[in-house]
Amino acid sequence: MSVAVVPGSFDPITLGHLDIVQRARGLFDEVVVGLAVNPDKQHLLDIEERIVLVERAVADLTGVRVMAVPALLAHFCQHVGASAIVKGLRSAADLFAEEPQAHMNRQLGGVETVFLVARPRYAHISSTIVKDVARAGGPITDYVTPGVAAAVAEALAAQTDAPE
Numbered sequence: 001m002s003v004a005v006v007p008g009s010f011d012p013i014t015l016g017h018l019d020i021v022q023r024a025r026g027l028f029d030e031v032v033v034g035l036a037v038n039p040d041k042q043h044l045l046d047i048e049e050r051i052v053l054v055e056r057a058v059a060d061l062t063g064v065r066v067m068a069v070p071a072l073l074a075h076f077c078q079h080v081g082a083s084a085i086v087k088g089l090r091s092a093a094d095l096f097a098e099e100p101q102a103h104m105n106r107q108l109g110g111v112e113t114v115f116l117v118a119r120p121r122y123a124h125i126s127s128t129i130v131k132d133v134a135r136a137g138g139p140i141t142d143y144v145t146p147g148v149a150a151a152v153a154e155a156l157a158a159q160t161d162a163p164e
Contacts, residue, residue: 004028004084012148016122020088034069074109090118
């Protein structure tokens with residue numbers, strides 16, 4: 001059985017991310033969506049909430065499960081029996097950033113990275129842009145599921161209401 005990991009922080013998961021998961025599932029018997037905590041990023045949603053949102057977003061997909069990545073991605077891939085990491089590319093800049101990681105994951109864990117080019121309708125969508133649009137009061141329902149849109153709105157409202 002072929003297993004792939006689709007990793008990311010998914011803060012929040014977008015329709016572009018979901019498209020990559022669906023396409024990866026078409027290539028592999030099983031897909032593990034691996035949620036990582038990136039210490040270089042200030043997350044809007046905590047890891048537990050992101051896991052729940054991703055689980056809901058992929059609930060209709062058979063052969064897809066969601067897990068937290070506790071440490072190195074290459075070691076996580078070994079743990080779940082994955083032979084590949086699947087990453088979406090929106091632009092050449094993404095390839096430039098992902099290439100060294102692909103080499104390191106191969107060296108550390110013997111796992112190959114497969115790149116899927118984003119569909120044009122999703123190529124401009126990122127979690128960062130979705131959060132920026134939401135923070136400015138713009139609509140994000142064309143970029144995320146309704147449940148994710150509600151969670152983002154709630155998280156932003158909680159930030160606004162928090163005492164300084």
